[in-house]
Amino acid sequence: MSRRAESNLVRLSKLELDRRTLFRGAMAAGATLPIATNLVTGSTVYAQEDGGTLIFNNANNPAGLDPHITGSVVSWYVLDNVFDRLLRLDKETSEPAPSLAESYEVSDDGLVYTFKLRAGVRFQNGRELTSEDVKYSFERILNPDVPAVAKGYFVDLASIETPDASTVVLNYSQPFAPLLLALCRLETSIVPKEEVENTENWEVMPSGSGPFKIESNVKDQAIVLVRNDDYWEEGLPILARVEHRIIPQPETAVANIRTGEIHATEVGAKDYEGLSGEEGFSVELLTSSNWPHLSMNTQVAPFDNLQVRQAIRVGFNRDDIMQAAFYNTGMISNVHLPEGNPFRAEVEGWGYDPDLARELLAEAGYADGFSTKMRIISGVPWALAAAQIVQAYLAELGIQMEIEQIESTTWFSEVFTNSEFEMSMVAHTSKVDPDLSMFDILHSGELGTKNYTRFDDPEMNDLLDRGRIATDADERKEIYAQAQKVFVERSGYVVLNLQRIAWALRDEVENFTVIPWSELRWKDTSLAS
Numbered sequence: 102m103s104r105r106a107e108s109n110l111v112r113l114s115k116l117e118l119d120r121r122t123l124f125r126g127a128m129a130a131g132a133t134l135p136i137a138t139n140l141v142t143g144s145t146v147y148a149q150e151d152g153g154t155l156i157f158n159n160a161n162n163p164a165g166l167d168p169h170i171t172g173s174v175v176s177w178y179v180l181d182n183v184f185d186r187l188l189r190l191d192k193e194t195s196e197p198a199p200s201l202a203e204s205y206e207v208s209d210d211g212l213v214y215t216f217k218l219r220a221g222v223r224f225q226n227g228r229e230l231t232s233e234d235v236k237y238s239f240e241r242i243l244n245p246d247v248p249a250v251a252k253g254y255f256v257d258l259a260s261i262e263t264p265d266a267s268t269v270v271l272n273y274s275q276p277f278a279p280l281l282l283a284l285c286r287l288e289t290s291i292v293p294k295e296e297v298e299n300t301e302n303w304e305v306m307p308s309g310s311g312p313f314k315i316e317s318n319v320k321d322q323a324i325v326l327v328r329n330d331d332y333w334e335e336g337l338p339i340l341a342r343v344e345h346r347i348i349p350q351p352e353t354a355v356a357n358i359r360t361g362e363i364h365a366t367e368v369g370a371k372d373y374e375g376l377s378g379e380e381g382f383s384v385e386l387l388t389s390s391n392w393p394h395l396s397m398n399t400q401v402a403p404f405d406n407l408q409v410r411q412a413i414r415v416g417f418n419r420d421d422i423m424q425a426a427f428y429n430t431g432m433i434s435n436v437h438l439p440e441g442n443p444f445r446a447e448v449e450g451w452g453y454d455p456d457l458a459r460e461l462l463a464e465a466g467y468a469d470g471f472s473t474k475m476r477i478i479s480g481v482p483w484a485l486a487a488a489q490i491v492q493a494y495l496a497e498l499g500i501q502m503e504i505e506q507i508e509s510t511t512w513f514s515e516v517f518t519n520s521e522f523e524m525s526m527v528a529h530t531s532k533v534d535p536d537l538s539m540f541d542i543l544h545s546g547e548l549g550t551k552n553y554t555r556f557d558d559p560e561m562n563d564l565l566d567r568g569r570i571a572t573d574a575d576e577r578k579e580i581y582a583q584a585q586k587v588f589v590e591r592s593g594y595v596v597l598n599l600q601r602i603a604w605a606l607r608d609e610v611e612n613f614t615v616i617p618w619s620e621l622r623w624k625d626t627s628l629a630s
Contacts, residue, residue: 152328152341153628155610157621158354158366159345161480162320164513166307168290169242169249172551173513174530174619177287179324179345182338182623183225184290184309187216187235187269188281192614192622195533197281201230201291201310202269211276211572218267222333224293225308232263238291239271248518251288253540253548254280257570275570278577279534286537287620312338312624321347326623338624349480355605358382364607364628369482370428373603382607386430390617391600392437393427393483393528395491397593400555401523403473407591408465414451414595416458417494422597426486431598436585437531437538439599439617444535446582448589458498470499475524476516479506484526487597491526517553528600530619535581536569543584543592554593561587 157178164173168184171177188205191198199205202216222230239261242249257277262270273280283289296308306315312334313326324345328338346363348354355372357363361381368376368384376384397404397413404410419433438445462468475491477484485506492502502524507515515521531538541550544565545557564584571577588594606613609629614622 152339153630154342154344155340155365155623155626155628156344156346156363158348158357158363159324160347160349160354160367161478161509162347163324164510164517166305166315166318167303168287168292168307168309169238169247169251171513172250172517173509174528175509177619178621179315179326180290180307180309181287181311181620182313182326182343183307183311183315184287184292185222185311186284186286186289186291188284190282190285190533190616190618190620192616197285201235205281207281212273214271214273214280216269216271218269219333220267222310223331224296224310225314225329225331226293226296227331228293228295230291230293230310231266232269233266234291234293235269236261236263237294238289241292241297242289248550249288250541250550251283251286252550253544253569254283254286254289256548276572277569278572279536279569282532282534283537286532313343316342323347332624334624339627340623343623351482358605358607361607364610365613366605368603368605370426370430370601370603371482373428373430376603376605382605384603384605386601386603387615388439388617389600389602390439390531390619391528391602392434392531393487393597393600394437394526395487395595395597396522396525396527396554397595398520398522398524398554399557399593400520403465403467403471404523404593406465406467408461409467410591410593412458412461412465412467412498413495415454415461416498416500417491418453419597420453421490421494422487425490426483427598427600430601430603434596434599435589437529437588437594437596437599438535438585439531442531442535444578444581446585448586451589455494455497462498468499470495470501472501472503473523474503474505475526476505476507476512476522477526478509478512480509481527488526517551520553520555522553526597532618535577535584536565539581539584539588540565540569542594543588556592558587558591561592 159175159178161175163176163179165171165176168180185201187202188197189200201219201222203219204217206215224230239255241247242251243255257274258271259274260272290309297303305318308314312329312332314329316325316327318324326343328341351369354366358366373384373386397410399405423429435448435451475488477488488504495502516525542552543556543561545562564580568577568580611627611629612625
């Protein structure tokens with residue numbers, strides 16, 4: 102019989118969200134480890150040698166490798182292990198914990214943050230990291246010529262002081278409630294100026310101060326990470342290499358996890374039951390903070406009409422999508438914040454109602470429907486099935502919807518960055534604090550860096566502006582409850598469900614850590630020998 106993974110489910114004390122770490126026991130005595138072929142070098146890699154090579158399916162090519170700019174989860178899976186930031190979420194408590202900053206102090210008025218940097222940290226090019234690198238990184242994020250996604254975190258930053266090489270002082274003009282949590286995010290990574298300015302290399306093989314560095318990057322094949330021997334945490338990382346293979350076909354990934362050609366992969370919900378109980382690996386259905394959604398460009402006709410957006414919202418049955426595309430994994434929800442988050446507000450109604458949909462379309466002047474196009478990412482396992490269900494329901498309302506499948510990098514460059522779309526489907530990831538989950542995707546100002554639906558609502562802007570500076574917890578809850586109501590009733594988003602993700606892992610993988618906010622941490626992972 103195959104050994105089953107031992108799971109350790111920990112309640113996150115801050116927001117009471119589930120986090121799972123999968124622990125693998127040692128292999129049976131005398132068992133042999135699989136041999137993997139390195140796609141980049143063609144060499145044979147034996148997993149038991151020198152910490153081993155873990156082979157992970159990243160499914161799609163990363164959409165950019167600049168940690169300050171990319172919003173792609175597949176990019177995060179690579180970059181979270183290449184770059185470090187001042188703080189990291191503690192995997193047991195979900196509280197901000199020391200990383201590059203070994204300690205910090207916050208003034209009583211919440212305006213001055215003083216960070217003491219860890220001694221002896223080096224970038225992967227060998228240079229020591231100092232307070233000037235922190236200053237440069239945050240000023241780069243604020244640079245109007247850099248399309249950084251974290252600009253909103255620093256909008257009220259009045260000044261940055263670097264009194265010595267190991268001290269950074271951030272002076273704010275008004276409070277920013279989620280700053281410490283924001284500084285745990287990849288988009289606030291500390292980067293070396295000289296590497297950023299080496300533009301040609303930075304675009305394909307950027308370097309930071311994290312536990313792994315990029316050895317090679319071949320599009321459609323693999324990104325290979327190798328151990329950073331100068332990493333500041335003693336004894337880490339354990340693995341010698343992590344090979345992020347690009348295997349967009351779900352059936353190929355499933356075949357490879359069965360044969361041992363790869364060690365870890367996300368698998369579609371449809372494969373979860375079928376893979377359970379097989380020899381050599383196990384499958385776990387893990388809580389995530391992903392919220393798959395249908396999106397509409399609110400500045401393009403006919404979706405610039407609120408009644409049309411509301412008609413779409415009630416014009417299809419999300420239960421059918423849950424069954425056919427997600428195989429009844431996850432939870433139907435109108436709002437995007439997960440259960441257990443104290444800021445989550447229940448917004449009732451807005452279920453499938455074709456009569457209301459027809460009434461709204463008629464009031465908007467589209468009683469006979471219209472034609473539109475939905476652009477989806479071809480490598481997302483659930484997207485095509487979900488889109489086809491929406492297509493069938495909308496056809497009953499007279500809406501003819503064409504489905505266009507595009508590669509992930511095209512989606513990010515055209516849809517996400519330039520809003521070149523009418524309708525789309527993808528999944529976003531909610532963060533620990535509601536400001537980090539709402540401001541950048543819903544605010545219409547220049548700090549709405551991920552607002553690809555181009556939603557422009559004065560009430561939403563006001564609520565988001567107020568929520569980030571409020572320091573009273575009850576006041577913030579009230580503000581974000583109202584913001585979630587506006588999100589449901591007026592935005593360009595329709596949440597399909599709160600997703601659970603199935604991961605398949607070979608038995609030899611130990612300490613595979615998944616943080617619910619789409620972060621994989623490889624530094625503690627090892628392969629049994």
